Amino acid sequence: MPSLPPGASQDIPQLPAVREDILAYYALGKEDARLRQGSGRLEFWRTQDVLRRLLPAPPARVLDVGGGSGVHAEWLAEDGYQAELVDPVPLHLEQAARLPGVSVRAGDARALPAEDGAYDVVLLLGPLYHLPERADRVRALSEARRAVRSGGLVVAATINRYAALHDLLREERYFEPAHRARTDSVSEHGRHPSQQEGSLFTTAYLAQPDEPPGEFTQAGLAVDGQYGVEGVAWLMGGVEQWLDDPERREAVLAATRRIESEPALLGASGHLLTAGRRLP
Numbered sequence: 001m002p003s004l005p006p007g008a009s010q011d012i013p014q015l016p017a018v019r020e021d022i023l024a025y026y027a028l029g030k031e032d033a034r035l036r037q038g039s040g041r042l043e044f045w046r047t048q049d050v051l052r053r054l055l056p057a058p059p060a061r062v063l064d065v066g067g068g069s070g071v072h073a074e075w076l077a078e079d080g081y082q083a084e085l086v087d088p089v090p091l092h093l094e095q096a097a098r099l100p101g102v103s104v105r106a107g108d109a110r111a112l113p114a115e116d117g118a119y120d121v122v123l124l125l126g127p128l129y130h131l132p133e134r135a136d137r138v139r140a141l142s143e144a145r146r147a148v149r150s151g152g153l154v155v156a157a158t159i160n161r162y163a164a165l166h167d168l169l170r171e172e173r174y175f176e177p178a179h180r181a182r183t184d185s186v187s188e189h190g191r192h193p194s195q196q197e198g199s200l201f202t203t204a205y206l207a208q209p210d211e212p213p214g215e216f217t218q219a220g221l222a223v224d225g226q227y228g229v230e231g232v233a234w235l236m237g238g239v240e241q242w243l244d245d246p247e248r249r250e251a252v253l254a255a256t257r258r259i260e261s262e263p264a265l266l267g268a269s270g271h272l273l274t275a276g277r278r279l280p
Contacts, residue, residue: 018088018108021194022130025202026089032069039240043271045249046229046256047125047157048075050273054153054224055081060120063147065109065140066127070096077101084119086112109140114147122148124156132191132205134215141219150280154221155273157229158207161190163270170235209266212274221276228269231256235268 035044051072055062058080064073067085069092076083077100085096086107096104107113109127122144131137144154164183168174174183186192192204213223233239233252242248259265266272 019130019194019203022202023089026068027091029091031092032071032095035071039234039243041243042230042234042239042252042256044071045243045253046231046260047072047271047273049253049257050227050229050260051123051155052079054155054275056120056153061118062121062123063112063114063119065107065112065122065124065144067096067123068092068126070099070102070104072123072125073102074099086114110136110143112143112147114143116146117149117152119148119152121153121155124154126157128156128158128207128212129204130202132203137205138215138218141215141221145220145278148278150278152278153224153275154216154277155275156212156216158212158272158274159204160267160269160272161206161208162187162267163206164192164201166235166268167270170237207272209272212272216274216276220278222279224275224277225261226266227260227273227275228256228262228266229260229271229273230269231259231265232268234270 034040059082061082062076062084064076064083064085067073067087068089070085073083073085073096083102085102085104086109087093087096087104088106088108093104093106096102105113109124109131124140124144127140128137131140141154141156144156148154164186165174168179168183173179182193186206190206190208192201192206194203209226213226216223233256236242239252242252
C-alpha cells in the first residue's frame with residue numbers, strides 16, 4: 001500500500017491487496033487496445049461524450065482512479081485538464097507515464113494516495129468492476145468523496161448485470177455448454193469468477209442499474225444521474241463497420257445519446273456511468 005501524502009486521511013485501516021488474478025489479467029496488456037479498436041471504440045467514445053458534458057471546464061484537476069494505461073487520461077490532458085492517474089497495475093503505470101501531461105502513481109481505490117478535497121473530479125471508470133463486495137465498493141466511493149472538493153463531481157462505471165449474457169449471445173458463444181453455465185450463474189448473482197476454465201475475463205462484479213445509486217448515497221454522495229454507455233448499439237451485428245464510417249458513427253453516437261438515461265433501457269447497455277457530487 002503506498003504511503004499517504006501530507007493532508008491525507010491517516011485513519012484508513014490496512015486493506016487486502018488487489019487480487020493476484022486481477023493483476024495478472026491486466027498485466028497481459030489487452031486493455032489499452034480494447035478501447036482503441038473494433039467495437040470497443042463505442043464504449044470509449046460514448047464515455048468521452050458523457051464526461052465532456054459533465055466535467056467542469058479545464059483546467060480542473062481530475063483524478064482518474066484505476067485509469068489503466070491512460071486511455072481517458074490522455075484526452076483529458078489534451079483537453080487541458082490536470083490529469084492524474086492512480087492504478088495498481090505496474091504495466092498500466094508504465095504506459096500512462098509516457099503520456100504528455102499525465103502524472104501517475106500506484107494506488108488502490110479503497111485507500112487513495114490523495115489529499116482531502118484536492119480534486120475537482122474523481123473518476124472510477126474500472127475499479128468498481130473488480131470489487132465483488134458491496135462494502136469495498138462503498139469504501140472506494142467514500143475515498144472518492146474524500147478526495148473531491150465540496151460540490152465536486154464523482155463518476156463511476158459499472159458493468160451491467162446481463163452484459164455477459166448479451167455479449168455471449170451476440171458472439172454465439174452462449175451455445176457452448178461451459179460458457180452458458182458460467183454466464184447463467186453470473187446472471188443470477190452478478191459475481192464473475194476468476195479467469196479459469198475458458199473464462200474470458202477475471203474476477204468481477206456485474207451490477208443491477210439500481211445498485212450504484214444506493215452505494216453512492218451510502219458513501220455520502222448525492223446522485224445526479226445515470227447514463228447507459230453503449231445503449232443497445234453494441235448488440236448490433238454491424239456496429240464495427242458503422243464506427244468505421246464517420247457519418248454512421250455520428251448517427252450511432254447520437255442515437256445512443258438519445259436513450260442514455262431512459263430508465264427502461266439502462267440495463268441493456270454493457271456499461272453504466274453513475275454521476276454524483278459531494279454535498280457542501
